[in-house]
Amino acid sequence: MQQDCPPKLKSPISGAVTLKAASLVALSTLVSACGVTSRLEPYKQTDAVIAAGEQVVVLARKNHANHEAEEDFVDCISDALADGKNGIAVHSSTEFEDMMYPWFEPSTAPLSTDDLSTLLEKPEVMQRVRDSGVRFLVWLDGSTDRVASGGGITCAAGVGGAGCMGLAWWEDDARYDATVWDIKELDSAGTIHADVRGRSVMPAIIVPLPFIARPQAHACKGLTQQLEQFLTSPTGYGAGPDLG
Amino acid sequence: MLAATALLCGCSSSVVVESSFPTPLVEPLPVRVGLIFSPELHDYIYTEDIPEQSTWTITLGDANIAMLEPLFDTMFMETREVPELPLNAADQRGLDGVIRPMLEKFEFDVPIGQRDQFVEVWMQYKLSLYEPNGEVVTEWPVTGYGKAELGHNREDAVRKAAIVAMREVGATISTQFASQPQVTYWLEERENAAGLPTETQVAN
Numbered sequence: 171m172q173q174d175c176p177p178k179l180k181s182p183i184s185g186a187v188t189l190k191a192a193s194l195v196a197l198s199t200l201v202s203a204c205g206v207t208s209r210l211e212p213y214k215q216t217d218a219v220i221a222a223g224e225q226v227v228v229l230a231r232k233n234h235a236n237h238e239a240e241e242d243f244v245d246c247i248s249d250a251l252a253d254g255k256n257g258i259a260v261h262s263s264t265e266f267e268d269m270m271y272p273w274f275e276p277s278t279a280p281l282s283t284d285d286l287s288t289l290l291e292k293p294e295v296m297q298r299v300r301d302s303g304v305r306f307l308v309w310l311d312g313s314t315d316r317v318a319s320g321g322g323i324t325c326a327a328g329v330g331g332a333g334c335m336g337l338a339w340w341e342d343d344a345r346y347d348a349t350v351w352d353i354k355e356l357d358s359a360g361t362i363h364a365d366v367r368g369r370s371v372m373p374a375i376i377v378p379l380p381f382i383a384r385p386q387a388h389a390c391k392g393l394t395q396q397l398e399q400f401l402t403s404p405t406g407y408g409a410g411p412d413l414g
Numbered sequence: 415m416l417a418a419t420a421l422l423c424g425c426s427s428s429v430v431v432e433s434s435f436p437t438p439l440v441e442p443l444p445v446r447v448g449l450i451f452s453p454e455l456h457d458y459i460y461t462e463d464i465p466e467q468s469t470w471t472i473t474l475g476d477a478n479i480a481m482l483e484p485l486f487d488t489m490f491m492e493t494r495e496v497p498e499l500p501l502n503a504a505d506q507r508g509l510d511g512v513i514r515p516m517l518e519k520f521e522f523d524v525p526i527g528q529r530d531q532f533v534e535v536w537m538q539y540k541l542s543l544y545e546p547n548g549e550v551v552t553e554w555p556v557t558g559y560g561k562a563e564l565g566h567n568r569e570d571a572v573r574k575a576a577i578v579a580m581r582e583v584g585a586t587i588s589t590q591f592a593s594q595p596q597v598t599y600w601l602e603e604r605e606n607a608a609g610l611p612t613e614t615q616v617a618n
Contacts, residue, residue: 278585
């Protein structure tokens with residue numbers, strides 16, 4: 171006996187809602203695809219810390235064999251170190267280079283603490299460094315580079331309107347080394363290595379929606395936090411875990 | 415597109431390198447030197463027409479003097495500007511030597527259209543040292559290299575790179591002049607003539 175199929179009920183979930191849900195899922199996937207991974211490796215060799223009245227200066231390594239740290243990155247580190255109620259006294263990089271000219275130019279800057287020691291044997295140089303109040307030199311080396319990119323976005327405009335469609339992505343790698351010299355002890359106080367990789371995505375559905383990762387900004391923040399601890403804690407990294 | 419290309423081809427870029435340069439932190443050499451700053455040095459302008467870019471005009475005259483004058487004033491016990499060689503007896507009086515700097519070569523490179531690039535500048539000066547009577551002691555080529563991040567303003571990047579290159583030239587002159595072989599011998603002669611010790615600058 172043939173039975174009529176019961177009438178199909180209209181689905182309570184409309185097409186518009188289905189589309190919205192699909193868009194949300196796609197958006198979540200894209201947002202999770204962008205992000206930053208960081209690695210910071212500090213190494214402190216001494217117990218030296220910055221004392222009241224002493225200053226630190228942040229300089230970019232400029233001997234041309236290396237990647238030169240960007241000017242705004244040096245400024246970011248200097249400004250961040252000086253900020254806040256626990257800010258450290260930071261000497262202006264350009265003023266220091268001008269004051270010590272010609273001994274901190276790309277071709278004349280000391281490459282090792284032995285070179286620094288030789289330089290400071292000149293009485294006029296030693297006196298100038300003393301007058302500046304600078305105790306620690308932070309040499310920054312490295313750069314932020316684009317390591318991968320892909321996708322594409324197409325935009326078109328017509329009588330009825332304009333819009334874009336597509337997906338673009340790119341990955342930047344910010345790798346920096348901060349080497350800290352103690353001028354008073356004429357020795358290296360240690361190094362901090364930072365490697366921050368960030369992937370940015372930009373889907374375009376009519377309008378491009380940028381989701382930008384900022385690895386350089388993260389590198390600046392991470393290095394600054396490490397340098398603050400480096401310069402203010404004898405052991406470098408605060409109290410250890412409470413094992414009691 | 416054609417209109418844009420035509421517009422670009424007619425563009426020119428102008429850079430005036432102005433800066434105050436720091437005086438070097440060096441011990442002055444115990445000699446009195448006359449300085450010749452020629453009109454070519456005062457009025458130096460470099461022009462280059464780069465295909466697919468623009469015509470670049472880079473004015474360096476004022477910057478040359480701004481860099482060299484305080485440099486020499488600090489490097490030597492006494493300096494004064496003198497007219498072109500040969501000097502007359504009055505101009506020669508009291509001088510141990512005469513220096514004439516010349517900007518011989520200028521080159522630069524501006525990358526097009528790529529991220530994370532640098533503008534580069536190369537400069538070569540010739541520093542000629544003479545006896546007061548005009549006899550050549552040495553002619554020393556001094557080069558300087560500078561680079562600056564390209565950023566959004568190409569002209570500003572070229573200006574910054576040129577300043578770095580000029581600072582490098584000043585650093586080389588102030589730290590290595592006394593260790594040039596003919597200069598070392600010339601300084602020793604002055605020391606013997608004056609009967610005074612000469613403290614020569616040690617090059618890094």
